[in-house]
Amino acid sequence: xxTYNVSESKFAESKKYLSGGVSSSLRASMKPVPIFAExxxxxxxxxxxxxxxxxYMLAYGPLILGHSHPVLMxxxxxxxxxxxxYGIQHEGEIELARLLTEVLPxxxxxxxxxxxxxxxxxxxxxxxxxxxxxxxxxxxxxYHGWSDSIFTSFPSSDMSQKPLFEHESDVPPGTAGQSEGxxxxxxxxxxNEPELLEQVLRTHHQDIAAVITEPIMCNSGCIMPLPGxxxxxxxxxxxxxxxxxxxxxxxxxxxxxxxxxGKFGIIPDLVTVGKALGGGIAISAVGGSRSIMELxxxxxxxxxxxxxxxxxxxxxxxxxxxxxxKNNGHLYQQMEAxxxxxxxxxxxxxxxxxxPGLVNQPGPMFHVMFTELTEVNHFDxxxxxxxxxxxxxxxxxxxxxVLVRPNGLWYVSAVHSDREVDETLKAIDxxxxxxxxxxx
Ligand code: PMP
Numbered sequence: 293x294x295t296y297n298v299s300e301s302k303f304a305e306s307k308k309y310l311s312g313g314v315s316s317s318l319r320a321s322m323k324p325v326p327i328f329a330e331x332x333x334x335x336x337x338x339x340x341x342x343x344x345x346x347x348y349m350l351a352y353g354p355l356i357l358g359h360s361h362p363v364l365m366x367x368x369x370x371x372x373x374x375x376x377x378y379g380i381q382h383e384g385e386i387e388l389a390r391l392l393t394e395v396l397p398x399x400x401x402x403x404x405x406x407x408x409x410x411x412x413x414x415x416x417x418x419x420x421x422x423x424x425x426x427x428x429x430x431x432x433x434x435y436h437g438w439s440d441s442i443f444t445s446f447p448s449s450d451m452s453q454k455p456l457f458e459h460e461s462d463v464p465p466g467t468a469g470q471s472e473g474x475x476x477x478x479x480x481x482x483x484n485e486p487e488l489l490e491q492v493l494r495t496h497h498q499d500i501a502a503v504i505t506e507p508i509m510c511n512s513g514c515i516m517p518l519p520g521x522x523x524x525x526x527x528x529x530x531x532x533x534x535x536x537x538x539x540x541x542x543x544x545x546x547x548x549x550x551x552x553x554g555k556f557g558i559i560p561d562l563v564t565v566g567k568a569l570g571g572g573i574a575i576s577a578v579g580g581s582r583s584i585m586e587l588x589x590x591x592x593x594x595x596x597x598x599x600x601x602x603x604x605x606x607x608x609x610x611x612x613x614x615x616x617x618k619n620n621g622h623l624y625q626q627m628e629a630x631x632x633x634x635x636x637x638x639x640x641x642x643x644x645x646x647x648p649g650l651v652n653q654p655g656p657m658f659h660v661m662f663t664e665l666t667e668v669n670h671f672d673x674x675x676x677x678x679x680x681x682x683x684x685x686x687x688x689x690x691x692x693x694v695l696v697r698p699n700g701l702w703y704v705s706a707v708h709s710d711r712e713v714d715e716t717l718k719a720i721d722x723x724x725x726x727x728x729x730x731x732x
């Protein structure tokens with residue numbers, strides 16, 4: 293039986309000084325307590341109680357090379373020795389920018405920032421400035437960061453049935469304190485419904501600046517686009533003068549070096565990347581067609597940030613991309629195989645224990661759901677999963693030394709081994725045995 297006494301007391305102490313006790317709201321949902329890390333290396337993370345875990349949370353995605361990858365660490369230390377950040381230009385910015393234009397098919401030019409949220413803010417601003425229009429189409433169940441102009445809550449399943457675009461008050465705000473009217477330009481639609489999208493775009497195109505989408509709905513079930521859906525989205529937006537933005541903050545450098553758009557061969561006007569790009573160091577980027585990106589150059593669109601393009605973050609990104617690109621990207625095949633083995637193993641354990649469940653696995657990440665459905669390819673299906681059972685499952689897995697997010701999304705790194713997959717599957721086997729009947 294693991295104990296979390298030290299984490300518990302640190303959480304209580306933290307709450308005295310740190311608002312909420314955690315640094316990002318989502319982290320507070322970890323059961324039985326938001327644990328405190330002591331150290332981490334490779335796939336292993338150790339908490340302050342001395343418990344060790346195989347880590348499939350990977351800091352919510354960035355650690356594609358695992359914790360403290362030796363090459364990455366070495367390069368970062370070297371870069372720090374010549375100065376962390378300058379506030380003036382340095383060659384690393386050119387090198388990374390050039391590299392991104394080589395690996396991301398959508399990027400003729402790029403701009404750097406520090407987080408996915410900021411990259412999305414810039415992409416939306418560029419789209420509005422470029423088109424001279426205001427409205428933005430986004431989709432239920434997608435997440436594009438927490439800035440006021442795009443942050444909405446996930447609607448309940450009955451609400452997600454109807455397209456919400458007539459009135460600003462129809463779009464559910466993401467948080468208290470969001471400025472009134474900040475979502476007035478957002479049209480919120482169900483995803484994977486081509487007819488509805490076409491109808492809305494054709495009817496409102498004179499007001500619509502951009503469509504922003506995750507190319508795979510990673511934030512809600514790792515749901516793949518229906519065949520032809522993104523292709524049509526591309527076709528309609530192009531024909532109607534609407535900027536198409538792929539938010540690849542999760543899929544960029546995770547699915548492939550060219551992100552999902554490179555893999556699918558669908559080229560959006562703008563793409564946002566973050567998370568895996570920096571391998572665990574804060575950096576994000578917007579890439580896109582020269583005609584849109586040059587709005588930054590002509591200073592029509594402001595793009596700012598004290599630490600943008602700093603030496604440490606550009607070094608981390610260059611090194612991460614180079615590591616991932618070695619041997620024709622064989623690490624992607626390896627990660628996909630590791631994730632595939634794990635996903636298939638979990639499916640067969642669901643069958644063995646007669647537990648209705650599903651795993652959607654589009655690449656080196658997957659979503660595990662407790663659900664009676666045989667297919668989850670729409671946000672409504674995703675909303676029908678038994679989220680509480682999964683939270684309990686995640687808690688029991690921690691007991692077994694496996695760390696996963698409480699919401700079902702698993703990440704696999706380049707350093708997860710077959711041996712760890714086997715160990716993980718044995719742990720899952722024991723946990724499914726223990727899950728109370730009513731949670732099965
Ligand atoms: N876009 C997507 C698709 C994301 O998944 C996230 C983060 N989960 C963001 C944007 C925001 O990124 P960040 O947390 O770095 O601000």
